[in-house]
Amino acid sequence: MLAWLAVPGAPFRRAIDENIDLAVHTIDQLHEIASAAVDSGQRAQIHLKVDTGMGRGGAATHDWPGLVEQARAHELDELVRVAGIWSHLATADEPGEPSIGRQLMVFDEALEVAARGGVRPDVRHIANSAATLYLPESHYDMVRPGIAVYGVDPRPTALRSPTVALRPAMTLEARLAQVKRVPAGTPVTYGQTYATPDATSRGG
Incomplete structure (x- = not known):
């Protein structure tokens, strides 16, 4: 289980104690999680997030090398383990949208920065529901289907593939x-x- 949103002061120690992976967006958040790991007595499993162009969460590309460096330092101190590196696609439901390719390129560059910094995650992930269904080049090591789990194709009806057969899991009345x-x-x-x-x- 990955908890990917948290505010300062979140119950990080409890998450560590219960073996919940934690997303890390900033150096301050990383330090707070490392401190919680000291209190817990066990390593925190973290997934570093880079903002590849959605503009919502994750480290900006100019902040990414610093986050990688600090994460590696905490790994060497045996406070964290970088289990994953991830991002999120903004327009995967729009076929041919140029930002998809740009985001994947930025993600690949971020992975190279991490590798040069000695950070080698178990998994790399960026694919949401639309990318899981329609962009195999974005699958890396794992995918994160969201709305598709509920049987909803994220693409507009006219753009859906006839080979994708999802069954809605619920109705709302x-x-x-x-x-x-x-x-x-x-x-x-x-x-x-x-x-x-x-x-x-x-x-x-």
Whole structure:
């Protein structure tokens, strides 16, 4: 099990005690996990995350060499073990999107930096559901299907492969609390980004 999001002060020692792998995005987080490993008395299993272009989590490429260096130092001190290196694809559900290739290239470069720094993980992973289904070149050592586990193809219907046959694992149903008639041009919900194109009934 990999816990990939955590805030400062998270229960890292408990995670280590229970053999949960921890994602590491920053040097500060790495030091906090190493300190928790001292308290635990056993090594933390960590997965270093590099931001290859999604811009959400992970070390920026200019911070990556420093994170690798510190992770290796903590490995030598027997406080952590780098079990994985990973990232996340932003547009794997869009066939031919140029950012896919760019992200894979940045990921490969990050892996080379890690190898030069003496960090050799057990697994390298970047593939989400869309990449698992449609981008075999992104599979590396493991994949991380998310929405596909629930039987949902992440691609728009028109772009789905007929060879991918997923079966939805659940349905969600709810009762309507209110139905009312509104005129054309009525904005609906937060931000008012949608307005009814004509007079209609709307449920909520």
